Amino acid sequence: MTLRTLIALPRMLRHGATVGADLPPDTAVVLDPVHPDLRDALRAAAGGDHGPARDLLAATRRGAEWERRGIFVPQLARNALHHRGWLDAWLAEAPEDPDAVLVKAELCVAQAWEIRTGSRAQDVSKDQFQAFFALLDDAVPVISAAAELNPTDPVPWQIALTHATGSQAPREVFAAYWAEATARAPHHYGCHRAALQYLCEKWHGSHEEMFDFAEQAAAEALPGSQLHALPLLAAVEYEVAADPTTTAATADTALGAPRNRPAPAFTSHTPFGASRTPARTRIHAATERALALSDAHAPGDPEAATVRNHLALTLILAGRHAEALEQFRRIGTHATELPWAYFGDAREEFLDFRRGVRMEVAARVKFFSTPVPPPLPPATDSTTPAASTSASAALPATFSLAVVSAPPHQVAEAALLCGVPLRIAPAADGAMSYVELAANATPGRRARLLGEEGLTAAADTFTTGERWPALVLHRTADRHGFTLLRKGKKVAAHEWDEAAPVPDQATAAATAAALAKAYGVADPRPLTALLRGANAPADRQRTLTGLLGLPPLPETFGNRPEALTALPDAHVLVSRGLLTGIRESLASATSSAAGSASARTRSPRASFPRAAFPRPRLWWLLHVLGLCLAVPAAAYAWWSPDIGPFRAVNSTIAALWLTTRVTRAWRQRRART
Numbered sequence: 001m002t003l004r005t006l007i008a009l010p011r012m013l014r015h016g017a018t019v020g021a022d023l024p025p026d027t028a029v030v031l032d033p034v035h036p037d038l039r040d041a042l043r044a045a046a047g048g049d050h051g052p053a054r055d056l057l058a059a060t061r062r063g064a065e066w067e068r069r070g071i072f073v074p075q076l077a078r079n080a081l082h083h084r085g086w087l088d089a090w091l092a093e094a095p096e097d098p099d100a101v102l103v104k105a106e107l108c109v110a111q112a113w114e115i116r117t118g119s120r121a122q123d124v125s126k127d128q129f130q131a132f133f134a135l136l137d138d139a140v141p142v143i144s145a146a147a148e149l150n151p152t153d154p155v156p157w158q159i160a161l162t163h164a165t166g167s168q169a170p171r172e173v174f175a176a177y178w179a180e181a182t183a184r185a186p187h188h189y190g191c192h193r194a195a196l197q198y199l200c201e202k203w204h205g206s207h208e209e210m211f212d213f214a215e216q217a218a219a220e221a222l223p224g225s226q227l228h229a230l231p232l233l234a235a236v237e238y239e240v241a242a243d244p245t246t247t248a249a250t251a252d253t254a255l256g257a258p259r260n261r262p263a264p265a266f267t268s269h270t271p272f273g274a275s276r277t278p279a280r281t282r283i284h285a286a287t288e289r290a291l292a293l294s295d296a297h298a299p300g301d302p303e304a305a306t307v308r309n310h311l312a313l314t315l316i317l318a319g320r321h322a323e324a325l326e327q328f329r330r331i332g333t334h335a336t337e338l339p340w341a342y343f344g345d346a347r348e349e350f351l352d353f354r355r356g357v358r359m360e361v362a363a364r365v366k367f368f369s370t371p372v373p374p375p376l377p378p379a380t381d382s383t384t385p386a387a388s389t390s391a392s393a394a395l396p397a398t399f400s401l402a403v404v405s406a407p408p409h410q411v412a413e414a415a416l417l418c419g420v421p422l423r424i425a426p427a428a429d430g431a432m433s434y435v436e437l438a439a440n441a442t443p444g445r446r447a448r449l450l451g452e453e454g455l456t457a458a459a460d461t462f463t464t465g466e467r468w469p470a471l472v473l474h475r476t477a478d479r480h481g482f483t484l485l486r487k488g489k490k491v492a493a494h495e496w497d498e499a500a501p502v503p504d505q506a507t508a509a510a511t512a513a514a515l516a517k518a519y520g521v522a523d524p525r526p527l528t529a530l531l532r533g534a535n536a537p538a539d540r541q542r543t544l545t546g547l548l549g550l551p552p553l554p555e556t557f558g559n560r561p562e563a564l565t566a567l568p569d570a571h572v573l574v575s576r577g578l579l580t581g582i583r584e585s586l587a588s589a590t591s592s593a594a595g596s597a598s599a600r601t602r603s604p605r606a607s608f609p610r611a612a613f614p615r616p617r618l619w620w621l622l623h624v625l626g627l628c629l630a631v632p633a634a635a636y637a638w639w640s641p642d643i644g645p646f647r648a649v650n651s652t653i654a655a656l657w658l659t660t661r662v663t664r665a666w667r668q669r670r671a672r673t
Contacts, residue, residue: 019325020328023329024332026456027398028398029350031337031346032337033305035071035075042498043498045080046086046499047535050087050090067189073102077103077106077107082502087104087107102146102150102153105143105146108143109143109162112133115131116166133167136166147160154181154190178191192227196233207238210234211282214234215286218230218231224293224296232311239317283318287311290311294307294330297330299329300334304330305331309340312353312354312357322364399476400456401554401563402436402458402472404434406432407430408424411462415458419458419461420458421439421572423564424573425567426569434551437562456483460490478497480496481496482541482544484518491514491518492511496540498534502532511527511531512531538558554566623662
């Protein structure tokens with residue numbers, strides 16, 4: 001730990017709970033959320049009905065809404081990767097439908113990239129490259145057909161530009177595709193973004209050429225266009241994604257150069273540090289341009305999500321943490337896969353970066369100062385676009401419930417240090433427990449510092465050092481998921497969303513294997529099949545608990561925030577301070593203040609009878625052994641003339657203290673029985 005960190009740590013601890021407290025909770029953040037206009041079409045497609053998708057794309061074609069079309073087609077193709085039936089039925093019904101053929105063209109390219117993966121070239125096997133190039137070759141006639149069926153549409157050329165990047169098309173082919181795209185839509189964002197990838201150094205261009213292209217497009221862009229953020233994407237490519245080992249030549253080297261490909265016209269790369277304009281100057285200009293574009297959109301606007309996610313990362317890299325925190329506020333719940341996927345799991349990296357920015361800003365607030373709250377958004381009329389966008393960005397209600405494979409008294413014993421009030425109810429005849437967050441009118445500092453959803457963070461704490469797992473189930477209006485925790489670590493997580501693509505076979509199998517290992521399921525294949533579907537997410541969540549041998553979920557779960565209040569024998573484990581929790585954990589395995597079902601109307605910090613949960617056998621063993629040692633020691637101390645009165649008094653006090661505890665526990669045990 002550096003000296004700077006040691007100096008900043010007290011400020012982080014004091015202000016970390018306040019700085020960024022207005023950000024959405026972790027569970028509300030969605031990676032690449034589906035466009036609202038497309039959700040119904042994707043949900044219907046997952047069920048085999050192509051009608052809504054057909055009508056939606058037909059409307060974009062008739063209205064020449066090329067930007068929306070460029071967004072909808074890739075998302076529909078991602079859906080078709082795992083639910084192919086609806087697209088096959090559409091093509092069988094209308095094989096010359098320009099919209100159906102366009103989705104198929106995008107699907108062909110997506111299938112190729114699915115096999116290649118997004119890994120660096122040196123991490124892709126020879127067999128993967130061969131399959132990748134073969135599928136790209138098969139996609140050529142489909143892309144041509146899509147372009148011919150709708151000659152005014154630029155989206156087929158957007159697909160063609162992506163195809164050119166992967167297939168290592170020579171520069172003259174790329175130039176021809178680019179001319180066709182701009183002839184139809186000179187300012188189409190999707191086409192420009194695809195072209196930017198071709199021109200970056202890791203593919204077929206250079207840093208200099210990439211920045212020149214992006215800056216020229218931004219200079220010619222219409223007011224409010226996403227093209228103003230294109231230099232920012234180039235900046236992230238330069239700062240994070242660029243790697244000279246991943247150029248097109250590496251792919252041929254990995255294949256043993258089995259294909260006769262014309263060499264790209266741009267094969268020598270000039271180091272960017274030697275370019276005409278310094279890198280820092282161009283990155284700063286790109287950042288300022290993107291800040292202006294972000295300010296032009298309402299907070300939470302999904303249309304600006306890509307810009308703001310890249311902008312937040314660029315500001316972090318520049319050390320402008322306060323401005324990065326403001327962008328995270330404007331992002332709201334709309335995380336995007338890029339740029340965070342460059343560092344690992346995209347959603348987890350987004351949350352980690354956001355948490356780190358909070359701590360960096362907190363470290364810069366004077367210890368005895370009060371952090372300045374964020375400015376309130378300007379009031380707008382309900383009929384304005386900004387107001388409607390803000391309304392649509394309202395956080396969905398999230399319900400969480402943990403099913404713990406341990407009896408209530410063990411959960412209560414392990415949860416003393418959670419820092420949040422928990423409601424615990426017995427399940428499966430007391431062998432397992434349901435756990436949820438109880439109402440807390442005055443959350444403590446630790447409760448506000450929890451970076452993730454409170455129940456998941458609490459389960460992270462009370463499973464630490466324990467052998468039993470906890471399955472935390474989450475529900476919103478359209479998404480259902482779970483997080484598996486064991487020994488204080490997240491073992492697996494999954495989310496069912498009818499409008500989102502299902503995970504690939506390897507990911508689902510790995511999650512199923514983790515679940516099977518935690519719950520002793522012999523055959524994980526039914527779990528894999530369950531995770532590979534997306535329809536009826538509520539039913540899939542209920543089926544999961546059955547396959548794992550867990551008790552059925554309460555009927556009230558998902559209907560109201562506190563689902564366990566109606567269950568008999570539900571008790572509230574109140575929150576306590578850190579020192580109090582440590583003292584009670586050391587003093588007694590179950591020295592918790594828990595309330596009976598009749599005391600639910602009390603304050604979360606009220607005291608409840610200690611006899612709510614029985615003492616475990618280990619508690620009795622340790623106390624009886626201590627008593628057997630303390631009583632003879634006290635008697636011997638008073639009898640022996642060699643032992644002074646001070647030691648004799650201490651021995652007597654210890655014996656009396658243990659006697660009182662054992663006697664009280666025995667009376668409580670008799671009262672319960």
